[in-house]
Amino acid sequence: MAEHYKPNTYKAWEMTLEERFQEVYPPLAEREAVTEANRCLYCYDAPCMVACPTHIDIPTFIRKISTGNVKGSARTILESNLMGATCSRVCPVQELCEGACVLEHDHKPIMIGRLQRYAMDYATERNIKFFEKGKSNGLKVAVIGGGPAGLSCAGELCKMGFDVTVYEKKKWANGLSTYGIVVFREPVEVALAEAKMIQEMGVQIKTNVTIGKDITLDELVEQNDAVFISVGLGNVPDMSVPGENLAGVMDGLDFIEETKVEKLDSIKFGNRICVIGAGNTAIDCATIARRLGSERVNIIYRRSEAEMPAYHFEYEFALREGVSFMFLTLPVEIVGKDKVEGLKCVRMDLGEPDASGRRSPIPIPGSEFTIPCDMVVKAIGQKKQSQMMTALAKYDVKDIKGYIAVDFATNRTVHPKIFAGGDCIRSHGEASTVMAVQDGKIAAKAIYRQFIGELEDQTEHAKTGCCKEVAGAHAH
Amino acid sequence: MANLEIDFRGIKSPNPFWLASAPPANSAYQVQKAFEQGWGGAVWKTIGAPVLNVCNRYGTIDYKGQKIIGLNNVELISDRPIDLNLKEIAEVKRNFPNHAVVVSVMVESKKETWQETIKRAEETGCDGFELNFGCPHGMSERGMGSAMGQVPEYTCMVTEWVMEAATKPVIVKLTPNITDIVQPARAAVRGGATAISLINTINSIMGVDLDTFELRPNVGGKGGHGGYAGPAVKPIALHLLSAVASDPEVQKAGLAISGMGGIETWQDAVEFMLLGSTSVQVCTAVMHWGFRIVEDMIEGMSNWMDDKGFKSCNDFIGASLPRISNFGDFDLGFQSVAKINHDKCIQCNLCFIACNDAAHQCIDLKDAKLTKEANERLWPVVREVDCVGCALCSTVCPVDDCITMVQIDTGRPHTTWNEIMKSKPEVTQDWHKMEEYRKTANIHVH
Ligand SMILES: Cc1cc2nc3c(=O)[nH]c(=O)nc-3n(C[C@H](O)[C@H](O)[C@H](O)COP(=O)(O)OP(=O)(O)OC[C@H]3O[C@@H](n4cnc5c(N)ncnc54)[C@H](O)[C@@H]3O)c2cc1C
Ligand SMILES: Cc1cc2nc3c(=O)[nH]c(=O)nc-3n(C[C@H](O)[C@H](O)[C@H](O)COP(=O)(O)O)c2cc1C
Ligand code: SF4
Ligand code: SF4
Ligand code: SF4
Numbered sequence: 027m028a029e030h031y032k033p034n035t036y037k038a039w040e041m042t043l044e045e046r047f048q049e050v051y052p053p054l055a056e057r058e059a060v061t062e063a064n065r066c067l068y069c070y071d072a073p074c075m076v077a078c079p080t081h082i083d084i085p086t087f088i089r090k091i092s093t094g095n096v097k098g099s100a101r102t103i104l105e106s107n108l109m110g111a112t113c114s115r116v117c118p119v120q121e122l123c124e125g126a127c128v129l130e131h132d133h134k135p136i137m138i139g140r141l142q143r144y145a146m147d148y149a150t151e152r153n154i155k156f157f158e159k160g161k162s163n164g165l166k167v168a169v170i171g172g173g174p175a176g177l178s179c180a181g182e183l184c185k186m187g188f189d190v191t192v193y194e195k196k197k198w199a200n201g202l203s204t205y206g207i208v209v210f211r212e213p214v215e216v217a218l219a220e221a222k223m224i225q226e227m228g229v230q231i232k233t234n235v236t237i238g239k240d241i242t243l244d245e246l247v248e249q250n251d252a253v254f255i256s257v258g259l260g261n262v263p264d265m266s267v268p269g270e271n272l273a274g275v276m277d278g279l280d281f282i283e284e285t286k287v288e289k290l291d292s293i294k295f296g297n298r299i300c301v302i303g304a305g306n307t308a309i310d311c312a313t314i315a316r317r318l319g320s321e322r323v324n325i326i327y328r329r330s331e332a333e334m335p336a337y338h339f340e341y342e343f344a345l346r347e348g349v350s351f352m353f354l355t356l357p358v359e360i361v362g363k364d365k366v367e368g369l370k371c372v373r374m375d376l377g378e379p380d381a382s383g384r385r386s387p388i389p390i391p392g393s394e395f396t397i398p399c400d401m402v403v404k405a406i407g408q409k410k411q412s413q414m415m416t417a418l419a420k421y422d423v424k425d426i427k428g429y430i431a432v433d434f435a436t437n438r439t440v441h442p443k444i445f446a447g448g449d450c451i452r453s454h455g456e457a458s459t460v461m462a463v464q465d466g467k468i469a470a471k472a473i474y475r476q477f478i479g480e481l482e483d484q485t486e487h488a489k490t491g492c493c494k495e496v497a498g499a500h501a502h
Numbered sequence: 503m504a505n506l507e508i509d510f511r512g513i514k515s516p517n518p519f520w521l522a523s524a525p526p527a528n529s530a531y532q533v534q535k536a537f538e539q540g541w542g543g544a545v546w547k548t549i550g551a552p553v554l555n556v557c558n559r560y561g562t563i564d565y566k567g568q569k570i571i572g573l574n575n576v577e578l579i580s581d582r583p584i585d586l587n588l589k590e591i592a593e594v595k596r597n598f599p600n601h602a603v604v605v606s607v608m609v610e611s612k613k614e615t616w617q618e619t620i621k622r623a624e625e626t627g628c629d630g631f632e633l634n635f636g637c638p639h640g641m642s643e644r645g646m647g648s649a650m651g652q653v654p655e656y657t658c659m660v661t662e663w664v665m666e667a668a669t670k671p672v673i674v675k676l677t678p679n680i681t682d683i684v685q686p687a688r689a690a691v692r693g694g695a696t697a698i699s700l701i702n703t704i705n706s707i708m709g710v711d712l713d714t715f716e717l718r719p720n721v722g723g724k725g726g727h728g729g730y731a732g733p734a735v736k737p738i739a740l741h742l743l744s745a746v747a748s749d750p751e752v753q754k755a756g757l758a759i760s761g762m763g764g765i766e767t768w769q770d771a772v773e774f775m776l777l778g779s780t781s782v783q784v785c786t787a788v789m790h791w792g793f794r795i796v797e798d799m800i801e802g803m804s805n806w807m808d809d810k811g812f813k814s815c816n817d818f819i820g821a822s823l824p825r826i827s828n829f830g831d832f833d834l835g836f837q838s839v840a841k842i843n844h845d846k847c848i849q850c851n852l853c854f855i856a857c858n859d860a861a862h863q864c865i866d867l868k869d870a871k872l873t874k875e876a877n878e879r880l881w882p883v884v885r886e887v888d889c890v891g892c893a894l895c896s897t898v899c900p901v902d903d904c905i906t907m908v909q910i911d912t913g914r915p916h917t918t919w920n921e922i923m924k925s926k927p928e929v930t931q932d933w934h935k936m937e938e939y940r941k942t943a944n945i946h947v948h
Contacts, residue, residue: 069851070850071880073879128850
């Protein structure tokens, strides 16, 4: 039997609600961290570092943990990635750094993510401040959307002496890190501490301000030397099936947000829940439903296991949490009088590959059936930011499938003052926090180069001299 | 199964594994428990002059998360009354007649005291004596221990006193805290000793606390030098053992040697025996893991002997002695270069950075197209003509048998420094002559 079907050792019924929403992985104890750090080979031009989208100097930060210089370790991480605390918890490390670790093949890769979290927690617990605003260069930048992309860009610009203001629609900053990543992956406090760090560096963060409502994009473009747009994506789109407005139908992101900001025992949830979709959001919704106490949670997905967008480790996690999966099943109607009573579905077959290369699902005629349930959670992706797109049209900024079109080397749009990054430009590839952070960095550097000049420190290239051949000198 | 019995110049033992004179051999309870678990012998914790011990006697060095690669102590000889020790030694010997029970002795430097103590100890029925001339702390300040062992004349004198009184074999235990270990070893020979044991512990301070500035071990805020033992001292012990075991005077006198210092496994023990130890002694490893480690030591050694076709320990004791040589006699014509097995290489680039920063800059990182990946990582490739064969890269490589040092022949003459000193002394004194010689000998230094 496949490894991931191994029995569940997590016994929800033996834990309190609060315990079930603690971080899944406990922090590493000092000795554990040092022992693991000592296992790292301290590779030269390390592949883990090349694989990290923000190119954190992983061997160096790990070595510093092993020597007891944990403060220095945290600085090394934050120098490349201001959202190191979130990334250490949410990054799909198997796909990134740990997947590239030289110890991956024969042994066990180094637990890079957990070591990074160890160093980040150390710095946060001691409230260590590493960076401050650079000498003011008199230039003003507005950042729209205070998620990981926006905060990263703002922090990097602030270090370089720009006056930066972040405009954030929500009550709290840090985007999906605050509102969208389930608490047992990342507690809200971690996300808020990260935002606070950026603020304390000297970035102004204005919350409860929606651009397009309270202030217009035009005003910001006019009043600033540059604007960085990092509005992420919107809510879950409609499924366009009958019954979508019944009580008991919920937007998956709203459901997750409740568990992040409300008291856990005040959250309403169904006993038999159908979660529609099979991406990260669906997995998160299904697992929090189980942890809240829901008896039966079904993930309904119209394609098969092989096509599901969730990472394999997420799939395994959901299975261990007791979530069931119904593949090749398409919801066609949410049934019920005034609240959800069931989900009517039709069975599917896989046909020819579609544009995305995945085999497209075809309904099997006459195969309708109804799953009894009292709650339906929609988790079929996120809406594009169409309002922002409309506002940008005036500046000739184009979209790619609803995402803002930029030059990926600089994250600049066709308009010289307007830059963008994060989920709102991720027209292809996986949307992830670490990519959003790197987008912010790329834009910050491009803004500097555009307005001030070449950057002295080309560390990123110097550190990961991955593309050029290196010859040993001939000494005589 | 191979026969592990040894005859240590009259001291018989079911196997070569003895407890060293130290805390694990402190009492009848411990020694009997050790014998039950398989230890072949024990050198009782040193008995002698009255002492008072201090607290926080030990300090250790951990390395990369591994505990105790080295252990230091400021402990003295046995702090139990001598009568009690002698009574328990007799009891152990009665219960274990076939095991080796050796009494370690250290008393003040008076002929009568030594001889009286030896005679009293003989009454226990013990198999022999070990003279502790090595303890480097506490006792040495009182003119005992290493204060004896560091002066060959004293070593010889006390050994003579003991030999007069003893009817059982006498082992002289040497201190490593001396410039030339061969001198006290020869003194033991002159004094008529039956055997030599080495090494006792090495003078050391284990560390300094970065918060309190206190030393380790920390005795109520103060610290001082103590004796260092455990895995970290093994290479030093092997060297001193080889020096003593290959000394012509020691060899001529036919002294047996009991080796110790950092032995933790059967492999360690075999190494000591290959360099001339008949028995081996263990202290720190038992302090760390308990007596139970002996089971693997016995089994491992005997499996190894079976594999090698050795019937008894005598078949291999001293087998590496003929290989002990000196720099002056090394073959200058022996040449090797590093070869990387790219099937095993995990591309950590540690060899590259080591050779580049600390050796001879002859490993390149190259796009060698060894895989089908479009974005292939660069591979380390040795430029063999420039490799000086220092072997650094092969020692840093974390993958077994990935970098091997392969012997090559470039036609260099197979001569030695000593031969050159004789035949062409000018080459060894004048750089110009050396350069000329190198040209004729096909030696290129980058
Ligand atoms: C449920 C879920 C789970 C996820 N899990 C992971 C994971 O495990 N690992 C991982 O790497 N990634 C994960 N992601 C993806 C990750 O959260 C995003 O890629 C990342 O947050 C993108 O950062 P961002 O700054 O581009 O956007 P966001 O985090 O979405 O931030 C955008 C911010 O802009 C604000 N905003 C929007 N419009 C306006 C406006 N008009 N005016 C002012 N402010 C505005 C929003 O309120 C928000 O704060 C997950 C996403 C979801 C939805
Ligand atoms: C705590 C401690 C106490 C020791 N006490 C004695 C002793 O009383 N007499 C003695 O001859 N050697 C003594 N030694 C030295 C050991 O017998 C032995 O020579 C040394 O520890 C090296 O062996 P090892 O590396 O296996 O520990 C002591 C060593 C230690 C660690
Ligand atoms: S690849 Fe693995 S072993 Fe090498 S530096 Fe990175 S984490 Fe350490
Ligand atoms: S043996 Fe020495 S000189 Fe040769 S490649 Fe290795 S490190 Fe370099
Ligand atoms: S040290 Fe060994 S494994 Fe690492 S790159 Fe060199 S040859 Fe390969």
